[in-house]
Amino acid sequence: MADLQIDNLAKTFTGGFEAVRGISLDVADREAVFLLGPSGAGKTTTLRLVAGLEEAGAGRIMIGGRDVTRWTPRERNLAMVYDKHSLFPHLSVFENLAYPLRIRKMAESEIRRHIAGVAETLQIEKLLERRPNQLSGGQMQRVAIGRALVRDADVFLLDEPISHLDAQLRARMRVEFKRLQREFKATMLYVSHDQLEAMTMADRIVLINKGRIEQIAAPQDLFDRPETLFAATFVGEPPMNVMKAVISHANGCHSLRVGDAYIEVDHDWMQDGEAVKPGGNYVLGLRPQQLCLNPPDAEHPCRVQGKVFAVETLGSRVVFDIEVEGQVIRAMTTLDAALKYPRTIGAPIAFRIDPDFVYLFDADTGRTVRQARFTRQKAARFHA
Numbered sequence: 001m002a003d004l005q006i007d008n009l010a011k012t013f014t015g016g017f018e019a020v021r022g023i024s025l026d027v028a029d030r031e032a033v034f035l036l037g038p039s040g041a042g043k044t045t046t047l048r049l050v051a052g053l054e055e056a057g058a059g060r061i062m063i064g065g066r067d068v069t070r071w072t073p074r075e076r077n078l079a080m081v082y083d084k085h086s087l088f089p090h091l092s093v094f095e096n097l098a099y100p101l102r103i104r105k106m107a108e109s110e111i112r113r114h115i116a117g118v119a120e121t122l123q124i125e126k127l128l129e130r131r132p133n134q135l136s137g138g139q140m141q142r143v144a145i146g147r148a149l150v151r152d153a154d155v156f157l158l159d160e161p162i163s164h165l166d167a168q169l170r171a172r173m174r175v176e177f178k179r180l181q182r183e184f185k186a187t188m189l190y191v192s193h194d195q196l197e198a199m200t201m202a203d204r205i206v207l208i209n210k211g212r213i214e215q216i217a218a219p220q221d222l223f224d225r226p227e228t229l230f231a232a233t234f235v236g237e238p239p240m241n242v243m244k245a246v247i248s249h250a251n252g253c254h255s256l257r258v259g260d261a262y263i264e265v266d267h268d269w270m271q272d273g274e275a276v277k278p279g280g281n282y283v284l285g286l287r288p289q290q291l292c293l294n295p296p297d298a299e300h301p302c303r304v305q306g307k308v309f310a311v312e313t314l315g316s317r318v319v320f321d322i323e324v325e326g327q328v329i330r331a332m333t334t335l336d337a338a339l340k341y342p343r344t345i346g347a348p349i350a351f352r353i354d355p356d357f358v359y360l361f362d363a364d365t366g367r368t369v370r371q372a373r374f375t376r377q378k379a380a381r382f383h384a
Helices: 043-051 093-103 108-122 137-149 167-184 195-201 219-224 229-234 267-271 376-383
Strands: 004-012 018-027 032-036 058-063 078-081 155-159 188-192 204-209 212-217 241-250 253-258 261-265 282-286 292-294 303-314 317-324 327-334 348-352 359-362 368-370
Touching (some): 004 043, 018 043, 043 078, 043 188, 108 137, 108 167, 137 167, 229 359, 241 327, 303 327
Parallel strands (some): 032 188, 155 188
Antiparallel strands (some): 253 261, 292 348, 303 348
């Protein structure tokens, strides 16, 4: 295996569309890095540039310390797995796996040894004589992955390889991919628009938006400490609540108004990041998991009064959509805790805000100016 370095990579298509705008990142040897972002963000184009399937307009690609920017795809020694299986329908599973090895003129004994090891790991030994039309979707995807693994490539490139599978099979394949990556000590660059895939499988996530990198971080760090409003709202399910933040100064202290509640702004807010100032143009962010529901008659200085807009049960969790001054705020709680609160549309309900869970963003630049300041133990109590 080898490391991968991408330096200021750019690609503009005919008509002036800038698909990739100066992307730089490093993938360490044996690391799994995910390119995550919405459709059209530039993820697949970046992968195709690394593979040599598209010609870069600018920038440099290094694999194992070698500049491969102008090399052909075959010279780069990469293996690619697509969302479509791309198996040869007239060949058996064994011959599909053997195809890339025969191209390299490998000896027949070596071909059989390579295929036997990969087939055992993927648990497809009993499928080697079958044709693709005799396989299930999950089996075909295992064969497609196996065809990449037998090659001993320097870097594996994966373009949403399990996106077309059903939910149950995707869950199994996520576990399988992580196991394979560990066993084969593979260097992987993996494209996905599914944050669950990225959060559970990646060593690090590269969040891309409109052809640019928004943030590079470990999965939990990306969730806990987003550097931009886009990162904060893209990662997390349900998505983060956002609303205009009004910071005022009265009676010698600063406060943040949310609905009918006023949250006192500590001195550290005024010094945090770029310094939060009264009258500034800010956006407040609150994760649904970190809002605490209250009965409408409960008293609390950070209590926000609203009305039930909708209720959604998600297995052991319940999401309350609460209308506050014309805006819908989502709060998540446990199924047991939800029994204490009304579910009738229009019924009064309230939630309270813990200042430690509040994010603030500059409304003009989208940059984070205040990260939430909570401990993992405190967050666990809200998720309980």
